[in-house]
Amino acid sequence: xxxxxxxxxxxxxxxxxxxxxxxxxxxxxxxxxxxxxxxxxxxxxxxxxxxxxxxxxxxxxxxxxxxxxxxxxxxxxxxxxxxxxxxxxxxxxxxxxxxxxxxxxxxxxxxxxxxxxxxxxxxxxxxxxxxxxxxxxxxxxxxxxxxxxxxxxxxxxxxxxxxxxxxxxxxxxxxxxxxxxxxxxxxxxxxxxxxxxxxxxxxxxxxxxxxxxxxxxxxxxxxxxxxxxxxxx
Numbered sequence: 520x521x522x523x524x525x526x527x528x529x530x531x532x533x534x535x536x537x538x539x540x541x542x543x544x545x546x547x548x549x550x551x552x553x554x555x556x557x558x559x560x561x562x563x564x565x566x567x568x569x570x571x572x573x574x575x576x577x578x579x580x581x582x583x584x585x586x587x588x589x590x591x592x593x594x595x596x597x598x599x600x601x602x603x604x605x606x607x608x609x610x611x612x613x614x615x616x617x618x619x620x621x622x623x624x625x626x627x628x629x630x631x632x633x634x635x636x637x638x639x640x641x642x643x644x645x646x647x648x649x650x651x652x653x654x655x656x657x658x659x660x661x662x663x664x665x666x667x668x669x670x671x672x673x674x675x676x677x678x679x680x681x682x683x684x685x686x687x688x689x690x691x692x693x694x695x696x697x698x699x700x701x702x703x704x705x706x707x708x709x710x711x712x713x714x715x716x717x718x719x720x721x722x723x724x725x726x727x728x729x730x731x732x733x734x735x736x737x738x739x740x741x742x743x744x745x746x747x748x749x750x751x752x
Contacts, residue, residue: 619704
């Protein structure tokens with residue numbers, strides 16, 4: 520084999536190796552690009568998922584804040600309504616107390632006072648009791664007290680010595696609208712001699728008791744059925 524043939528074979532081998540190297544390099548390059556695209560797509564997908572998760576989290580937080588704000592606003596509104604209703608109920612009670620003073624000026628007050636005395640005697644069931652009344656009612660109490668005692672004996676078969684206090688008096692009632700804590704619209708307070716048992720049978724006390732007992736009906740009459748409490752007839 521002469522030099523020319525050797526050179527041809529070497530040249531052929533160099534071209535073959537070069538072509539093979541280029542193909543291998545191209546294959547490696549293609550594979551690298553493919554892997555890079557896959558990794559890039561994975562990174563992008565992961566990032567998208569993370570962004571979506573962050574968005575959902577923030578969306579939930581915003582929704583929770585909205586719900587809390589709505590609930591707070593609703594509670595504030597409910598409290599205002601409850602306060603307004605309670606003020607309305609108390610105003611009604613005050614108006615009722617303000618009208619009590621008229622009862623003591625009515626001719627029927629004599630019978631009412633006697634009934635209050637009899638009720639106090641029956642409730643205490645004591646042989647001796649002390650009666651306290653308003654100063655302006657002293658004469659009227661002295662008139663009806665014997666009748667109340669007689670009726671008490673008739674109903675219970677018991678005797679009772681009821682003494683009207685001549686030194687201590689209930690505060691006088693107000694003449695017009697309104698009722699203060701220092702006023703009494705009429706009626707009496709009865710107690711045992713030692714003062715351990717007391718029966719408050721003033722008009723104001725009776726009104727407060729009746730008002731408390733009828734409060735559900737009063738609220739129903741004023742505002743209708745409640746969504747949070749049941750009304751019983």
